[in-house]
Amino acid sequence: MGFAESTVFNREITPLTAEDCLLVFDRWKDKFDFPPHFHPEYELNFISHAPGVRRIVGDHISQIGELELVLVGPNLPHCWEQGDCRSAKVREITIQFHRELFDDGLLGRNIMQPIRDLLMRALMGVTFSEDTIKRMQGRIEKLASLSGMDAFMELLSLLFDLSTSRNQQTLSSTTGKHDDFYNNEKIQQVFEFVQKNYMRRIKVEEAAALLHMTEVSFSRLIKQRTGRTFVDFLNDTRIGFASRQLIENNDSISEIAFRCGFNNLANFNRIFKKRKGTTPTLFRSDFAGIRRVN
Structure with missing residues (x-):
């Protein structure tokens, strides 16, 4: 049994x-409170x-045991909930990478077949045995301290060794049933436009004009493809960029909010908590450990 029909999935x-x-x-x-979600990237947790x-x-x-290692494929809903866990000091290392990375x-090369097969299995989620996790734990912890080509090569090696490990399940x-946001030319145009202009005010009519559509037709297209309104998608993008800045620098929350297109700090805090399940301040403190974007 999985998610209830009424469960809301956050993209x-x-x-x-x-x-x-x-x-x-x-x-x-010390707790698990991130809401059920999905995203187009692979995630090794x-x-x-x-x-x-x-x-x-x-x-x-x-329920999980003392050690957990799961590879989740694109758009597959997932989350880890508090459950019966009483531990006050939990370590979590999350590795996300684009599906287009490989x-x-x-x-298609013969040597890559094990990784190709693993990525296919990950479309339904793959968990690894305790023995495998113990063997890989040191490497996963090391990967968190690497950057650039060293991080990429270690990820490739890690995926290969995981792909040939015993007792995967x-x-x-x-698989993820959510429509892929990117496989539509018009939607791709909107995505690229928002990525370049999220920091300023964008009206629905401006985005609709980009596709030579009426506001009504444009809004219907976005709703059909994403399950959200254009404003919701725009705010999701802004929150994504704000999350990255909260992690990468020490600028004030208000500076980051305004830089990401929110003209009202209270509104930013409200939307951020709704999307992330926590406040910007707590989000920043939760990610105070090592992080690398390569």
Whole structure:
């Protein structure tokens, strides 16, 4: 049994930009409160010292043990909930990377077949055995301190060794069902426009004119493709960029909010908490550990 029909899935706009290869978060936490979400990136999530946490991936639900390592594919709903966990010091290392990081030309090579097969299985979520996690733990922790080509090569090596490890298990019986935001030319134009202009005021009519559409037709298209209004999508993008800046620099929250297109700090705080399940201040403190964007 998985998510209830009434569960609201948040499409997370990750801090990963088109120019990045991967993103690594290494943090200590005392609770799990991030809402159910999905995103178009792959995610490898390592957790230690959190027995009793409830793992939800697609239509799969179970409690985790002392060690956890799961690879989640694009647009597959997932979250880790507090459950029966009583640990006050949990370590979580999250690695996110674009699905386009390894293109079809590379994955088509014979040597890459194990990784290609692993990425296919990850569309339903893959969990790894305790023995595998123990062998990989040091490397995952090391990856959190690497940058540039060193981080990329270690990720590639890590994925290969995981792909050939014993006792892997797929979790969900279904893949992510959410429409891919990118496989429509008009939507791609809107995406690129918002990415370049999110820091200023954007009216629906301006975005609609970009596609030579009426506001009504444009709004219908965005709703059909994303499940959200254009304003919601715009705010999701802004929150994604704000999240990255909260992680990467020490500028004040108000500076970051205004720089990301929010002219009202209270409005920024409200939308941020709704999207992320926490305040900007707590979000920044949660990600105070090592992080690398390459």
